[in-house]
Amino acid sequence: MFQVFPTARLRPSPFFNSIMAEGCTSASIYNRMILPASFGDKDKEYWDLINGVVMWDVGVERQVQLEGPDAGKLAQILSPRDLSKCKIGQGKYVPMCNHDGVLINDPIMLKLREDLYWFSIADSDIWFWARAIAAERRLNVKITEPDVSPLAVQGPKSAAVVSSIFGDWVHDLKYFWFSETEINGIPVAVQRSGWSKQGGFEIYLRDGKRGDELWKIVKEAGQPYAIGNGGPTSPERTESGLVSCGSDSDDTTNPYEVRLGNYIDLDVADDVVGIQALRRIHAEGPKRHQLGLILEGESPDPLAFHWEDILVDGQKVGDMTNCVWSPRLQKNIGYALISRSCHVGEAVTLRRSAGREVQASLVDIPFL
Template sequence: MPFQIHVGPNIRKSPYFDATVADGVRSFSVYNHMYIPGNFGDPEGEYRRLLNGVAMWDVGAQRQVEIAGPDAEVLVRYLTTRDLSGTRAGQGRYVPLCNHDGILINDPVLLKLSPTRYWLSIADSDIALWAEGIARERGLDLRVFEPDVSPMAIQGPKARDLARDLFGDWILDLKYFWFREVEFDGIPLVVARSGWSKQGGFELYLMDGTRGSELWGRVKRAGRAYGIGPGAPNDQERLESGLLSYGADARYQQFPANPFELGLGAMVNLDRPDEFVGRTALRQILERGVRRRRVGLFIDGEPVASNGHPLDLTLAGEAVGVVCEVGFSPRLRRSIAIALLDNAVGDDEAGLSVDLGHDRRRASVARLPFA
């Protein structure tokens, strides 16, 4: 009997929910206490469309945390490990957030709308509560709240052409992670060059939740010339591309990791003049030595379906890491995974194995992104 997800009042719907149902969504997951589409009945077609054409995604569950007020910049700088000096209005930055123990708790994109107004476009954890708690404890003059903002994404090599048709030639000059506030036939948007794929694309931050179905329909009609179709953030493509997924590759409650282990060390600026959450702990981690590293794996044998996680990674019967997510790569025609591996184990180690629960498979270390 197939599993079902209950639609109830404790989990919110995005402004695009009705449009995705009308377009044949077949499954949902839950992300930031909201429904997010899983697939539309043709995972292989959705994967091919992302790699070769253009896909449209309801990512309204990618919530925004707005920080606004005279001390907004003070709080934003204190929350992230990254040095934000020189960040300009209209610019986005990828900003790891850690707790006081140096454990990654989210990896949002920061959008600077003005010197006193910022959005954190967050992954799946309750950052609004974290940010407000820190702001209150530090006596800062600002507000932390969730605005009426819901992104949808257009991703794939033909997303540029579609975006040009929708918004004009100016969008082709938009730098990665930069954005502009626009009105699209009266619909208020922030349009950013960004998205959770390596195929390129844009995110349309809808600023009026009553117009979700209208925006979805307009993008769908304009995209017909490029073979657009609905989909969802694609696990196969993200594995192949080596994109970090907070919640899959690390989650504070289940298998915590620090930024150095996750390959984000370049975004930990320990020498900046201002203080930030986790700085002391992160310096101590470096002094002790980073214990693990994030790697790709090739998994031998028959194709492996996407798994629940984590899975044990062993060498001669001893645990040497954790497999965060595994799946089958259509492009490489083999099963691949992302793992956290002990630094004592070399990349050329031939005796690794993954416990799939029902089966144990040989594994070998691969470079990210997968070639």
Template sequence: MAEIGPNTRLRVSPFYEATIGEGVTAFSPYNNMLMPVSFGDADAEYNRLMNGVSQWDVSVERQVEIIGPDAARLVQLLSVRDLSKIEVGKGKYVPMCDHRGVLINDPVVLKHEDGRFWLSIGDNNILMWARAIAAERGLDVNICEPDVSPMAIQGPKAEDVVASVFGDWVRALKYFWFAPAEINGIPLIIQRSGYSKQGGFEIYLRDGTRGIDLWNIIKEAGEPWGIGPGNPSPIERIESGLLSYGGDTDDQTNPFEVRLGKYVDLDLDDEVVGIQALRQIKAEGVKRQQVGIVFDNPECRPGHAIWYAVQQGDRGVGHMTCGAWSPRAGAMIGFGLVHTDLTVGDEVDVVRGGYVDRARLCELPFF
């Protein structure tokens, strides 16, 4: 069997050996790392997330740490959402755009203290981007990737598991709020967050030598609740209407097209990267919109291609950017990035590898 040798271009996480022990069957590259994406039983992994508790290695969610007198200024220049009132101990989800107003990431910004922030990023080189903007503007900051690796505990029983380890104080954490913690000498940050709508926490490991220790502590604590390994579920995230940066976006996508307009504050300073372009896009009118797609034929299953063409008659009207068979919908569903002259309820054809499947447009999220 061919193997991929981890190296400086494709690193493994501190939880890598633990996931091997759990029987991981597939990885995907993400932020120059290997992300576990399957443990061999998709139904069991989905059911744990929906009904129990699931343990994920999401170390690929790298952190960009920004420290210094101009840290707050730089973080705001990188974010088209107003961060002037962000409090210590709180995170905020923010669209990040280039000078064209095109979405280049959608991180969570964590404010640790005045002059110290983390950007918990999606799959893109935001470390280089942040350094470039800081140098361009002559800002007094230090920017690095710290030794921080998140583990996610997700599902309706996640809170019970995390509270059993760290105490009932975690139950009081509001969404995106975080606090420092420690267990057996392992330094951590605990945040109520995660890439699902089933509830849970992300535990930021701050010592990469203790990954297996932390994994086993959580695994043992979760056994009474049936904890098991998993990963960010493509089915659940589609059902829940969660955006996948780089999956549901292309090199022209702006935040308004993918339901992120509520996170864009157009009255920010002109110096914020992309804000002037976004004002112009808004004034001229958004050309595309993200909607749900439901296939008429319940026997349809997702294929291996991405960005399937969506048509009305002979007219191309956009693309289907992701798809999965949904147990809750009893149908194949996905996201469409389509012309704004289409409306919910419209019937369309999705062209998949020579097949044409009938479908209809609907609102997001599905559930």
């Protein structure tokens, strides 16, 4: 039985009653909220994502809203990616860094107006960070957490479901672009995005009192396509090469080490937080890089609650940051954050639980 002990520290999403009624059996904590992980059949949830369509409560992806005359200026100061050509209705993936060039979040930035931006964040308190930066720069901008909660529809049949709700125009959305609209009077923004590589959309609910209504609308629209439940799946995201900020990175990791260098524009203004450190890192070259791991063994052997050492000739050269059983490869796979002296094709040793050692090979990412 799945039990949640209520506390003011732990906030439910607007879809909480719906996911409980659907039979959610496990969850994790993300941005001080409940992130559903499974509804009891992880194999079905995985294959529904790969072959069909699923709906996920991802209300944990909180929005940091910047509003006011200096909203665009602050958005750029927080982003080591050039936003100068970003249009209204466009989103951009942004590796957000501290002053040392360390990755602290990787939100999707959405531009709603010239004076209104959202950062749809991963798991860390960027609301506090943005307020501190705005205060020290004396910017005229209001920073809030709006009443906005995403619901994800993912998988190869997701476009059919979402278009049946909102219309065929959703097929024309480019990746990370969005449009504000409504359904049955429920205000939403529909964006082509999501934490999978199977295609999909995120529907940003803009009235938290109507979460159960929106869930029901999507569920009913998905019935002809056998829509399933679930949550962002670790096997699929690992197979597909998606980075989990805070899981695959630590308090020293920079974007270049985890394959996010293409999202850094080194010629942005000097006042962008972290850009001068990122320029130095780029010039000197990062000390680590992220590669894939394929482990020996024929049964699931997941990572527990901490990174595990990677050894070459008995010496630590890096860490395995995640490890899952890949249903499509029928192997345990994971990510290595490892010295740049190590390369694809090399054999390494993993120091796993209770000190046991497992052999693995380094491979390119993505796996599939």
